[in-house]
Amino acid sequence: MDLLPLFTIIAIALTLGYAVLNGFRDSSTAVAAAVRTRALRPAVAVVVAAFFAFVGTMATTTLSTVLISRLNLQLPEGTVGMKLLIAALLAAGAWLILCWWRGIPVSSTHALMSALVGAGAANSWLGNDSLGGAVQLFTGSVLLPLLITPLIAYFASFLLVVPATWLMRHDTSRDVNARSRAGQAIAACAVALGLGLQDGQRTGATITLVLITGGLMDPGPVAVAIQLVAASALSFGVLLGGWRITYTLSRRLVNFDPLRGMVAQGVAATMLYVGSLVLHLPLSTTQAVTSSIVGAGANQPFESVVWYRVVKVFGHWLLTPVVCILAAAVLALAMDPVG
Numbered sequence: 001m002d003l004l005p006l007f008t009i010i011a012i013a014l015t016l017g018y019a020v021l022n023g024f025r026d027s028s029t030a031v032a033a034a035v036r037t038r039a040l041r042p043a044v045a046v047v048v049a050a051f052f053a054f055v056g057t058m059a060t061t062t063l064s065t066v067l068i069s070r071l072n073l074q075l076p077e078g079t080v081g082m083k084l085l086i087a088a089l090l091a092a093g094a095w096l097i098l099c100w101w102r103g104i105p106v107s108s109t110h111a112l113m114s115a116l117v118g119a120g121a122a123n124s125w126l127g128n129d130s131l132g133g134a135v136q137l138f139t140g141s142v143l144l145p146l147l148i149t150p151l152i153a154y155f156a157s158f159l160l161v162v163p164a165t166w167l168m169r170h171d172t173s174r175d176v177n178a179r180s181r182a183g184q185a186i187a188a189c190a191v192a193l194g195l196g197l198q199d200g201q202r203t204g205a206t207i208t209l210v211l212i213t214g215g216l217m218d219p220g221p222v223a224v225a226i227q228l229v230a231a232s233a234l235s236f237g238v239l240l241g242g243w244r245i246t247y248t249l250s251r252r253l254v255n256f257d258p259l260r261g262m263v264a265q266g267v268a269a270t271m272l273y274v275g276s277l278v279l280h281l282p283l284s285t286t287q288a289v290t291s292s293i294v295g296a297g298a299n300q301p302f303e304s305v306v307w308y309r310v311v312k313v314f315g316h317w318l319l320t321p322v323v324c325i326l327a328a329a330v331l332a333l334a335m336d337p338v339g
Contacts, residue, residue, distance in 0.1 A: 003338070007082040008214035014089040015210055016233045019203040021093055022108045023053060023237025025100050026195055028245035029268075029289040030238070033261035034188040036250030039181035042241070049192035050238040056196020057231035061222045063201035066280040068208055068219070080128050081213040083335045085206075087122075088115035091327035095320065103244040103252075104316045107284035109202060111324045113141040118325030122332035141282055142321050149271065149283055150291040150314070157260075157267045157295035164263050180258035187265035194272025195285050196234065202282055203230035249290060253313070254297030255304040264292035287317065 030053075031045035040048065075081045092111035099106045117134045168176045204222045207230060211217045256264070268288040275283035290313065298305050 004079050004082060004214060007079060007086065008210060008216065011082055011085050011089070011210045011214070012207065014086060014093070015203065015206045016229070018089050018093050018108075018112070018206075019199075019230060019233035020237035020240075021096055021100075022199050022203070023050075023195075023234040024240045025096060025105075025108065025237075025245060026199060026285050027238040027241050028243070028249060029105060029286050030192040030195055031188055031241075032246045032249035032289070033256070033265050033293055034184050035246060036256070037177075037181060037184060037258040037261045039184040039258060039261070040188060042243075045188065046239055046241045048189055049195075050235040052189045052192035053196040053200060053238050054231045054235040056193040056198075057200025057204065057234060058227055059193075059197065060277070061201070061204065061227065063197065063276045063280055063282065064205040064208070064222045064227075067202060067205035067282065068212075068222070075209060075213060076123070076128070077213060078215070080123065082210070083338070084116070084119040084123055084332060085210060085213065087119040087331035087335055088112060088324075088328045091115040091118065091331055092324050094327065095323050099316060099320075100244055103248040104313060105245045105249060105286045105290050106316050106320050107146075107286050108199065109282045109284050110142045110146060110317075110320050112202075112206075113137060113282070114321040114324040115328035117142075118328035119332040121325070122329040122336075126333070126336055128336070138321070145281065145283055146287070146317060146321075149287045150317075153267055153271060153288050153291035154295035154298075156271075157264045157292040158299045160263050160267060161260055161296050161299040164259055168259070177258050180262045184258055184262040184265060187262055187269060190269035191265050191272070191285070191289060192238070194269045194276070195238075196231065197276040198272050198283055198285055200230055200234045201276065203234055248309075248313075249293060253290070253306055253309050254294050256293065256297035256300075260296035260299070261293070264296040265289070267296075268292040 027049050030049040034040040035042050092115040117138045120134050204227050207226050208222050271288045275281045
């Protein structure tokens with residue numbers, strides 16, 4: 001019995017579920033700073049974030065096209081490739097749910113890419129067709145961004161607090177907060193747009209890969225219908241709002257004012273745009289926003305960062321590739337007799 005059609009349906013359902021989960025969690029990163037400083041009310045923040053995440057996903061297919069070209073030639077065809085995708089989506093999704101429950105912001109991008117590598121390694125060990133270029137995929141999509149994104153986001157936000165403060169040096173504290181809240185509301189929309197450009201594009205690429213692997217379409221650019229489905233799933237997840245992580249980002253890691261929140265979100269949004277439109281590199285929205293918030297909040301005349309909690313979050317960032325590789329490998333081994 002050919003189980004490929006069934007596996008294809010399961011993979012599409014899991015991809016859409018992963019997109020909803022992604023939006024559910026990453027809505028926190030887009031709106032946490034704005035909600036913390038009362039630049040936006042929570043209900044308004046998630047609606048605005050959902051809208052701009054939708055727009056960002058529909059705006060371009062640049063990153064999606066690059067991801068498809070990187071993975072399509074490396075992904076096994078037919079049932080073997082479909083089981084690899086299913087194992088990766090299940091492993092990454094389970095880890096994200098666990099971290100959300102604990103209020104820990106981790107990267108959905110790194111979770112999925114690492115899980116693909118783990119499932120591919122298990123297939124190779126079994127003697128099946130494996131994921132080609134796994135080392136390059138892991139290095140370029142997980143390891144380098146993990147090492148570089150937090151550093152750039154932290155130091156850029158830390159340093160940009162200085163000119164931002166200098167420009168408002170003659171204003172009253174009331175005016176500074178009012179202008180910063182207005183800027184922060186705009187910056188929150190910018191981060192949500194970056195979420196669509198990054199995570200929404202990745203969702204569209206994953207759906208396309210599932211259809212190609214299942215033999216339902218030929219390799220090529222992402223169809224508008226697929227973009228629409230990906231944008232809708234991501235935006236629906238954003239509307240649900242993952243408030244556990246919002247609390248961690250806005251209350252437990254660092255104390256910051258509207259000016260520093262504006263700087264942090266501006267830096268994070270810029271990094272997401274450059275990664276998607278210029279470098280064609282999948283960057284973690286979570287890591288960009290979290291590191292920017294900590295960096296901007298650290299540049300204050302008093303100690304405002306709860307460093308042991310920051311270290312705990314960073315430890316989970318390092319743990320994410322390890323856990324997802326191992327979990328996906330175990331699932332791929334367990335699924336091997338099926339089909």
